[in-house]
Amino acid sequence: MKTRNLLLTTAFAVSMCFAAENEAEQASPVETCSAAIDNAAKNISANALSAKMTLAEAKSNLAELEAAYKDDPESEQIAGLAAKCDTYAKLIATQAETQKVRNQTADNWQKRAATARSVEETQKKINQTRSGMMMDQNARLQAEMQQNQEKFQAEAAEKEAALMAASQREADLEKKLAEERAKAEARQQEAMNKLNELQSKMIQVTKDARGIILSMSDILFGVNKASLKADLKTSLAKVAGILSVYQQFNVSIEGNTDNTGSEEHNMKLSQQRADNVKAFLVEQGIDENRLTAKGLGMTMPIADNSTKEGRQKNRRVDLVIQDKALQQEAK
Numbered sequence: 001m002k003t004r005n006l007l008l009t010t011a012f013a014v015s016m017c018f019a020a021e022n023e024a025e026q027a028s029p030v031e032t033c034s035a036a037i038d039n040a041a042k043n044i045s046a047n048a049l050s051a052k053m054t055l056a057e058a059k060s061n062l063a064e065l066e067a068a069y070k071d072d073p074e075s076e077q078i079a080g081l082a083a084k085c086d087t088y089a090k091l092i093a094t095q096a097e098t099q100k101v102r103n104q105t106a107d108n109w110q111k112r113a114a115t116a117r118s119v120e121e122t123q124k125k126i127n128q129t130r131s132g133m134m135m136d137q138n139a140r141l142q143a144e145m146q147q148n149q150e151k152f153q154a155e156a157a158e159k160e161a162a163l164m165a166a167s168q169r170e171a172d173l174e175k176k177l178a179e180e181r182a183k184a185e186a187r188q189q190e191a192m193n194k195l196n197e198l199q200s201k202m203i204q205v206t207k208d209a210r211g212i213i214l215s216m217s218d219i220l221f222g223v224n225k226a227s228l229k230a231d232l233k234t235s236l237a238k239v240a241g242i243l244s245v246y247q248q249f250n251v252s253i254e255g256n257t258d259n260t261g262s263e264e265h266n267m268k269l270s271q272q273r274a275d276n277v278k279a280f281l282v283e284q285g286i287d288e289n290r291l292t293a294k295g296l297g298m299t300m301p302i303a304d305n306s307t308k309e310g311r312q313k314n315r316r317v318d319l320v321i322q323d324k325a326l327q328q329e330a331k
Contacts, residue, residue, distance in 0.1 A: 029078055030066045033085035037062060040092040048099035050170075051092050058088035075289050077250075080324055091173045098166040105159045108152075115152050119145050180325050187246055188212065188323045194242050195321075198235050211322030214239065218257075218273075218315035226272035228280060236277065239319065240284035251286075252320040253277050253293040256300055258311035263297060271295025273317050 027035075037058050044051045065081040122145050126138060192205070192212050199205050204215040220232035228236070243249055255270030274293035282288050303310035 028069060028073075029082040029085075030062070030069050033062050033065055033082060033089075036085060036089035037092070040089040040096070043093070043096045043100065045096065045099050045103060047103070048096050051095035051099060054088060054092050054095055058085065058092060061085055061088060072289065076287065077289065077324065087173065087176065091170065094166060094170045094173060098163070098170055101159065101163040101166050105156075105163055108156055108159050112152050112156065115148050119148065183325075185323075185326065187248060188321075188326065190246075195239070198238060202231065203235055210320050211326070212320075214319035214321065216277075216317045216319070217312070218317075221273055221317075224269070226269060226276050228276055233280060236280050237284055240281050240286055243281070243286050243290070243321075244284075246323075248323050248325065249321050250290050250324055251281070251292075252322075253281075253291060254300070254318045254320060255293075255295040255297075256302075256314060256316050256318065257298050258301070258314040259298045259305040260311065267295055267297035269295070270297050270317075277317055277319070 037055070040058075041051075041055050044055065061081060061084055065078065065085060068075050068077045068081060122141055126141050130138060188211065192207060195205050195212060195214060198214070202217045202220055204213075206213045206215070216232060216235070220229050220235075221227060222229065243251065253274045255272075255274035257266040257270050259266075271294070274295050278288075278291045278293040281291060298305075298314070301310075301314045302316075303313035305311050305314060
């Protein structure tokens with residue numbers, strides 16, 4: 001009977017181990033990221049402001065990762081967001097460790113001041129009793145003072161070395177983020193130079209905080225239709241060629257109209273035009289996961305709808321092109 005119970009207990013323990021291993025293997029990038037952030041945040045002290053700010057950024061990145069994973073678990077964007085999450089977790093841990101060392105160093109300096117006061121008191125006692133004290137007692141006090149000083153100096157040197165190491169690790173991580181940002185900005189500027197070659201009366205190329213804006217006039221579509229004319233297809237083919245070179249770019253396709261006609265009609269027309277531009281880029285070999293299409297109707301005018309010229313400017317399709325790294329920072 002005892003043997004049977006022992007076998008049952010062993011089998012149960014083994015099954016629980018396999019279940020735990022399977023559960024660990026099935027952890028999603030979102031769960032892994034969340035666990036890394038939670039683990040890094042455990043050691044944040046109350047006055048670790050840099051770590052708290054980075055933690056807020058990390059949670060924002062986690063929310064974006066969770067949304068991307070929920071939308072499409074196979075999206076290429078997930079790998080970049082997960083890598084950035086890992087970098088944030090390491091930076092949080094380093095910043096927390098740095099603040100901890102700073103706190104310990106500050107406490108150590110207080111101990112040093114207390115030791116110094118103790119040394120002064122001891123010296124006073126030595127001076128006051130020197131004439132009447134035995135030589136061995138004087139030597140003992142001197143040795144005690146020297147021992148205290150040496151102990152403090154050793155502790156201070158150790159804490160200062162740890163602080164320098166932690167500060168260096170934090171600087172290295174921040175340098176890495178800055179280098180990634182600089183590369184992304186350089187790529188975007190290169191693409192901007194190439195896209196400027198498409199500049200015409202029908203296509204305007206500008207740049208703002210969102211990225212490179214490629215605005216296409218509605219005369220490149222059929223009148224009050226969503227079909228693409230030949231001139232637009234030619235220009236979009238060139239855009240696709242540039243996007244195929246810069247794989248780090250995402251594109252938001254935004255359809256816009258003037259205020260002529262009903263809101264429902266304009267919203268539908270703008271969405272169809274944005275969808276058709278997206279479909280054409282996909283036909284040209286651009287990964288659909290890099291593209292989003294949204295009809296904005298008459299909600300985002302850039303000119304006065306009360307004039308003919310203003311309404312013509314508002315009837316457009318915008319391609320908002322931005323490097324993934326800069327896009328994530330903006331969010």
